[in-house]
Amino acid sequence: MLAGISDTEVGRHGRVCEGALAKCIVPIMRAKDSFEQLPYLKAAIEAGHAEPILHGLDVLSSTPWKINRRVFDVMLSSWNAGRGIASIPASEENSVYKFPEKPDASVDPRSRSDYVNEYKQVLLQQKKDHGERCKVNYTLEVARSFLHDTFYIPHNMDFRGRCYPVPPYLSPVGDDLNRGLLLFAEGRELGETGLRWLQIHLANVYGYDKLSFNERARFAEDHIDDILDSADKPLDGRQWWLQAEDPWQCLATCFELADVLRSPDPKKFVSHFPVHQDGTCNGMQHYAALGGDIRGARAVNLEDGDRPADIYTRVVEIVNKVIEGDKKLGHEMALHIKEPLTRKVVKQTVMTTVYGVTFIGARDQIAKQLATRTDIEKKHIFTVSSYIAKTVSSVPLSPRRSFG
Numbered sequence: 001m002l003a004g005i006s007d008t009e010v011g012r013h014g015r016v017c018e019g020a021l022a023k024c025i026v027p028i029m030r031a032k033d034s035f036e037q038l039p040y041l042k043a044a045i046e047a048g049h050a051e052p053i054l055h056g057l058d059v060l061s062s063t064p065w066k067i068n069r070r071v072f073d074v075m076l077s078s079w080n081a082g083r084g085i086a087s088i089p090a091s092e093e094n095s096v097y098k099f100p101e102k103p104d105a106s107v108d109p110r111s112r113s114d115y116v117n118e119y120k121q122v123l124l125q126q127k128k129d130h131g132e133r134c135k136v137n138y139t140l141e142v143a144r145s146f147l148h149d150t151f152y153i154p155h156n157m158d159f160r161g162r163c164y165p166v167p168p169y170l171s172p173v174g175d176d177l178n179r180g181l182l183l184f185a186e187g188r189e190l191g192e193t194g195l196r197w198l199q200i201h202l203a204n205v206y207g208y209d210k211l212s213f214n215e216r217a218r219f220a221e222d223h224i225d226d227i228l229d230s231a232d233k234p235l236d237g238r239q240w241w242l243q244a245e246d247p248w249q250c251l252a253t254c255f256e257l258a259d260v261l262r263s264p265d266p267k268k269f270v271s272h273f274p275v276h277q278d279g280t281c282n283g284m285q286h287y288a289a290l291g292g293d294i295r296g297a298r299a300v301n302l303e304d305g306d307r308p309a310d311i312y313t314r315v316v317e318i319v320n321k322v323i324e325g326d327k328k329l330g331h332e333m334a335l336h337i338k339e340p341l342t343r344k345v346v347k348q349t350v351m352t353t354v355y356g357v358t359f360i361g362a363r364d365q366i367a368k369q370l371a372t373r374t375d376i377e378k379k380h381i382f383t384v385s386s387y388i389a390k391t392v393s394s395v396p397l398s399p400r401r402s403f404g
Contacts, residue, residue, distance in 0.1 A: 026154075026156060026166055027156065028041070028054075028057070028156050028157070029041050029156060029157055029158065029159060030156060030157070030158045030159070030164070031159060034159070037159050053157065053161055056163065057155050057156065057157065057163060060153075060155040060163055061152060061153065061154045061155050062152060063152070063153070063184070064150045064151070064152060064184070064185035064186055065150070065151055065152070065153060065170075065172075065182055065183065065184060065185055066146070066149070066150055066151070066182075066183050066184070066185040066272070067143050067146050067147050067181055067182070067183070068180065068181055068182065068183045068252055068255075069147065070252075070255050071180050071181055071248060071251060071252045071255065072140070072143055072144070072147065072181060074234045074235060074251065075088065075140060075177070075180075075181070075248070076140060076144075077235065078235070079136065079137070079140060082094045085242065086176070086177075086242060086247040086248055087132075087136070087175065087176055087177050087247070087248070088136050088177070089129045089132045089133055089136070090129075091133070092129075092130075092133070095126075095129060097122050097125065097126055098122065099119060099122050100115055100118040100119060100122075101115075102115060103115050114379050117378075117379045117382075118378055118379050121378040121379070121381070125371075136177065138169065139169050139170065139177060139178065139181075142169045142170055143170060143181050146170070150185040153165045153166070153167060153170070153171065153172070154166045154167070170182065172274065172276075176246040176247065176248045176249055177248050179246070179248070179249050179252075179274075179276070180246075180248030180249045180251065180252045181248075182274065183272040183273060183274065184272045184273070184274055185272065186272070187270040187271055187272040188270065188271060189267065189268055189269065189270055189271075190260065190266055190267055190268075190269050190270075190271050191267055192267060194266075194267070194269075194271060195260055195266045195267075196213075196217050197275050198220075198253065198256060198257055198260065198271075198273065198275065199216065199217040199219075199220035199221065199257070200213055200216045200217055200220075200275075201253055201275045201276070202216075202219070202220045202227070202250065202253045202254070202257065203215075203216035203217070203219040203220060204216065204276070205244055205245065205246040205249040205250045205253060206219070206243075206244040206245060206246075206250055207244060207245035207246075209308065210307060210308050210310050210313075211307060211308075212306060212307040212308075215307070220257065223240070224261070226238065226240035226241075227240075227254045227257050227258060227261075228254075228258050228261075230250075230251060230254040231251075231254045231255050231257070231258035231259075232258070234251055234254075241254055249276075252273070253273070256271065256273045279300075279301075280300045280301040280308070280309070280310075280311065281300050281311050281312075281350065281351055281354075283351070283353075283354030283355055284296065284299075284300045284311060284354055285297075285300045285301075285302055286354075287354060288300055288302055289302060299311045299314065310343065311350065312343040312346060312347045312350055312351075313343045315343075315346055315350050315392065315395050316341050316342065316343045316345065316346045318395050319341060319346060319388065319391050319392055319395065320340045320341055322391050322394075323337055323340075323341070323388075323391065331387075333380075333383060333384050333386075333387035334387070336376055336377070336380045336383075336384050337375065337376060337384060337388075338375035338376070339373070339375040341388070344369055345366060345369040345370065345388070346366070346388075346392050348365045348369075349362045349365050349366060349389065349392050350392065352365070353392075353393075359389060359390075359393065362389040362392065362393065363385050363386050363389040364385075366385040366388050366389050366392070367381050367382060367385035370384060370385055370388075
């Protein structure tokens with residue numbers, strides 16, 4: 001079965017020959033190192049028990065999408081200019097890499113090791129930037145090929161029934177650049193609450209997703225001038241959108257809000273804009289629900305509250321207290337951390353703890369975040385990330401003990 005696409009959908013929308021279609025066939029479920037999962041799924045399908053999930057895949061896969069042309073034009077202009085902006089890295093000619101000077105190892109033997117580590121970090125950054133350029137370039141080329149088309153994104157699922165797009169590019173669950181490029185091909189009138197949800201979405205992508213809904217809507221209202229300036233002059237104006245946590249999605253929202261606010265009747269405005277909503281640390285939500293843990297449920301927003309709870313901020317507060325205590329004791333690794341850690345440093349590790357992330361995986365996740373900071377010397381990132389990973393893993397995250 002073609003993942004998430006029924007035979008009728010292929011017949012209605014397909015423009016591919018049988019040979020090309022055969023190359024596109026992927027398993028409906030992603031199974032890794034298991035000989036049992038696919039036979040079980042086949043038996044469930046034959047018995048009619050999998051109809052709800054198959055219907056869900058068909059709905060996802062038959063949703064039509066199109067490219068947000070205005071966002072694409074800004075991305076392409078930035079890419080061609082070769083200057084680093086948002087998640088688009090600078091071109092190779094405009095990138096400066098400062099390699100360390102080779103020390104005299106006869107004076108200080110340890111300086112040789114520091115030199116090698118710093119040199120490797122610069123090389124690693126070069127490779128990372130090259131990989132990012134390739135990814136951005138390929139994404140923009142794929143988007144360019146669909147500029148005038150309506151297209152569909154086939155989905156399949158993992159063994160838990162969680163659905164994922166099959167293509168790795170132009171995915172609605174992809175990174176900020178991917179999400180900023182996508183619009184629904186079929187529009188709907190905003191109605192009574194549509195404008196409010198666009199305002200809430202703007203606050204979310206700007207980094208204010210922990211405010212109450214009313215505060216988030218007010219945030220957009222307080223920045224109308226910035227929104228209009230971003231929409232009218234994205235590269236030549238004040239560039240307020242670049243300060244957002246997700247800048248490309250912020251720019252796309254500014255374009256949409258500007259159109260809505262300038263329309264005769266916002267309620268009648270036909271919008272194609274996707275407003276993303278997400279759970280809070282879904283793994284912990286399941287643990288809290290299964291364990292009947294009220295405090296845990298509040299921490300991951302299964303219980304009502306005045307404003308969204310943030311388990312990642314709670315964990316990083318505990319980690320920062322541990323680090324401050326270790327500094328007073330003269331702990332070498334703690335002393336390398338000049339500024340308090342932000343929630344972003346620990347978020348991925350906390351999120352994947354309930355999915356069985358290993359210590360090495362946690363260390364690499366944290367090292368990736370530390371590399372973007374300026375308070376920790378590059379030569380210490382590896383050892384400091386190991387120290388932080390151990391500290392995060394020591395925070396009790398079981399539902400009954402996590403959130404007191």
